[in-house]
Amino acid sequence: MTKTLVLDLETQQLVDDWERPWTAGLSVCGVWISWMGGESGRFRLYDSESVENVIPLIEAAEVVVTFNGDRFDLPLLGGLVRSFRVKKHVDLLALIKTETGRRWRLDDVAMSTHGRCKTGKGSSAPLLFERHQLASLHSYCLDDVALTRDLYKFASTHGYVLAPDDDDTKQIPLALAPGVILRKTG
Numbered sequence: 001m002t003k004t005l006v007l008d009l010e011t012q013q014l015v016d017d018w019e020r021p022w023t024a025g026l027s028v029c030g031v032w033i034s035w036m037g038g039e040s041g042r043f044r045l046y047d048s049e050s051v052e053n054v055i056p057l058i059e060a061a062e063v064v065v066t067f068n069g070d071r072f073d074l075p076l077l078g079g080l081v082r083s084f085r086v087k088k089h090v091d092l093l094a095l096i097k098t099e100t101g102r103r104w105r106l107d108d109v110a111m112s113t114h115g116r117c118k119t120g121k122g123s124s125a126p127l128l129f130e131r132h133q134l135a136s137l138h139s140y141c142l143d144d145v146a147l148t149r150d151l152y153k154f155a156s157t158h159g160y161v162l163a164p165d166d167d168d169t170k171q172i173p174l175a176l177a178p179g180v181i182l183r184k185t186g
Helices: 051-060 069-080 092-100 106-114 122-130 134-158
Strands: 004-011 026-033 042-046 063-066 089-091 160-165 168-173
Touching (some): 004 069, 004 122, 004 134, 026 069, 026 122, 042 051, 051 069, 063 069, 063 134, 069 092, 089 092, 092 168, 106 134, 106 160, 106 168, 134 160
Parallel strands (some): 004 063
Antiparallel strands (some): 026 042, 160 168
């Protein structure tokens, strides 16, 4: 079994500078760790004070999976903590964009593929943080982690994900197979 870590980050403020996303601050980091917690894996949350503790997990993972991690999650994390190495990285959004030429929202891909949508919007996460609605923020982040994990598992098994296309659904091929990763960073 491949040691897989699924990662999603939320910020304290809306990101103004996409070249320096860490300036928006970290409100929460959610992960799913395949090799902990038995067959179902384990979810964990980290805040800005404990986020350094996710680094050993990232470095232990054989693959780190994100949705928009190339542009957001990994640069944000890299700007906040000591340097770290990612052995292999699968950014589902980047792969989908490479295949289709456009960016798809996690919500759209998850709804089309699994019939489940997100529990909120990323742009609302800073407001939840500001209002100290941490339970809602944490649930939202972990829901995104679970959706991303499930999309990765689906694509690994079936070789595609689905996205809305006018009044129909579009099949987007993703050449993922268990243990075969298309992107590498670090």
